Amino acid sequence: MHHHFITELLGIKDTHVDVWDINEEENYFIVELFTKQRKQKCPFCRERTKRMHGYRWQSIQGPAFATKEVHIFLRKRRYICTSCHHTFYERLQMIQRYQRCMASVQTTAMMHAAVSSFRTAALVTGVTESRVLRWFDQKELTSSKVLPRVIAIDEFKGDADGKRFQLNVVDVENRRIIDILPDRKVETMEEYLKSCDTGKVEIVVMDLSRAFKQAIRKALGNPLIIADRFHFMRQVYWAFDGVRREVQKELPEKDRIRMKRSKKLLWKSWTTCSENQKKKVQQLLEIDTRLKEAYDLKHVMDTWFKESDEHNATAGLEACLEKLKASTLDGFHRVARTFKRWRQEILQSFMYPYNNGYIEGVNNTIKVLKRLSYGIKKFERLRKKILWQQEVKLVLKQAHKKEVRE
Numbered sequence: 001m002h003h004h005f006i007t008e009l010l011g012i013k014d015t016h017v018d019v020w021d022i023n024e025e026e027n028y029f030i031v032e033l034f035t036k037q038r039k040q041k042c043p044f045c046r047e048r049t050k051r052m053h054g055y056r057w058q059s060i061q062g063p064a065f066a067t068k069e070v071h072i073f074l075r076k077r078r079y080i081c082t083s084c085h086h087t088f089y090e091r092l093q094m095i096q097r098y099q100r101c102m103a104s105v106q107t108t109a110m111m112h113a114a115v116s117s118f119r120t121a122a123l124v125t126g127v128t129e130s131r132v133l134r135w136f137d138q139k140e141l142t143s144s145k146v147l148p149r150v151i152a153i154d155e156f157k158g159d160a161d162g163k164r165f166q167l168n169v170v171d172v173e174n175r176r177i178i179d180i181l182p183d184r185k186v187e188t189m190e191e192y193l194k195s196c197d198t199g200k201v202e203i204v205v206m207d208l209s210r211a212f213k214q215a216i217r218k219a220l221g222n223p224l225i226i227a228d229r230f231h232f233m234r235q236v237y238w239a240f241d242g243v244r245r246e247v248q249k250e251l252p253e254k255d256r257i258r259m260k261r262s263k264k265l266l267w268k269s270w271t272t273c274s275e276n277q278k279k280k281v282q283q284l285l286e287i288d289t290r291l292k293e294a295y296d297l298k299h300v301m302d303t304w305f306k307e308s309d310e311h312n313a314t315a316g317l318e319a320c321l322e323k324l325k326a327s328t329l330d331g332f333h334r335v336a337r338t339f340k341r342w343r344q345e346i347l348q349s350f351m352y353p354y355n356n357g358y359i360e361g362v363n364n365t366i367k368v369l370k371r372l373s374y375g376i377k378k379f380e381r382l383r384k385k386i387l388w389q390q391e392v393k394l395v396l397k398q399a400h401k402k403e404v405r406e
Helices: 002-009 103-115 118-125 129-138 186-195 210-220 229-249 253-261 263-267 275-285 289-307 313-325 330-341 343-351 357-372 379-405
Strands: 017-024 028-035 052-065 068-080 087-089 150-160 163-171 176-181 203-206 224-227
Touching (some): 002 017, 017 068, 052 087, 052 103, 103 129, 103 379, 118 129, 129 379, 150 379, 163 357, 163 379, 176 186, 176 379, 203 210, 224 229, 224 343, 229 253, 229 263, 229 289, 229 330, 229 343, 253 263, 289 313, 289 330, 313 343, 330 343, 357 379
Parallel strands (some): 028 068, 150 203, 203 224
Antiparallel strands (some): 017 028, 052 068, 068 087, 163 176
C-alpha cells in the first residue's frame, strides 16, 4: 500500500512499475524503481515476447516535492524477440523515449509555459529553461484550415522575426483564435486565405484598413464586410482631440494646463455628465469657437451612434455627413470622407451583432503574455504560445465545469 501511494504521488500510471527503495538526502529524495516482467510487443516484427535479455539502470528526474527534487533510478528491462531476435527496451508511460525526466514533469512544464514565462515554467518544475524551450519547440500544434461563417481580423504589436506587427484571425461566433499570421501584408493575408477552405465564410469583421479590405476582396470575392464600431467612431474623437490640441497651444500656461487636464471630461458624452461637469464643459467651450464647434459635431455623431439601429442608421448618417461637410474644421472633413468611403461597411455594423470586441480582448491577452515573457522574438514560438495558451485555458475551463457539475 505504501509503494502504491508513492507511485501515485509521482504520477506513475504504469501498473507494472513498483518501488524498490526510498532514501531522503538533505536536498533531494532518491527513489529506486523496478519493473515486473510481462509480455512485450516487438517494435520490429510486432510479435509478443517475454524473454529477457538484460537490465540497465536509468537515471530520471522526477517532480519536486516540498522544495526537494526527486531523483529516480529505474531498473529497466531489455527484451529479446524470439521471432526476429532483435533486442529492445520496454516502453513506459512514465518516461518518453530519449528523455531523462518523467513525462509528468514535461506536462507540468508545458502547462506553466502556457500561462507564464518559460523561465517560470522551468523554475516550478526544476528543469532548465533551455529544456523547456526545446520541449515547447518540438510540440506540434495545428490550426484549422476550414474557416467559419464569421471571422474577424486585426493586427497586434508582436515584434517577432523583425516584423513589428502580426495578424490575428479569430472565429467571432465561437470565440476562438483560428491562426496567427507573421505580418499584416496584403500578400501574406491573401496567401493564407487561399490556403484555407473559405466556402463557409460569409461575414468578415475588420477595422478601417484598406490593405485588409483589398486582401479580403481578392481572396474571398465579395463577402459581407462589417466595420468595427470602435474603429470608425474613434475617427470622430481623434478629429475632436486635434482641435482641442490646436486651441490648447494658443492658450496661456495656466489655461493650457487646465485644458490638458480636462481631456477626459471633454471626451465624455454630454448625456452622461453631471450638472457640475456640464458647467465645467461649458466654461471650456467658451474659450474658443472652434472647440465649441468640434464639441457639437462630436455630440451629434455620438448621439447618432448610440440611438441608431438598422432602421434609422442610414438616414441619421446622411444627416451627420451634411453637418460634417458644412463644418469649417479640416479634421471633421477628413472624418466625412472616411465615413463616405466606408459607408456600406459602417451601416452593416448596425444590422449585424458582430464587432471586434473579442479579438481586441485577445490582443490584450497577447500583450500580457509578451510582457510576462519579456518579449518573444521568434514568430513561430510566439504563434505556438498563443495557440497553446488557448488550448490549455479551454481544458482548464472544461475541467472546472465538470467539477461544478459533480
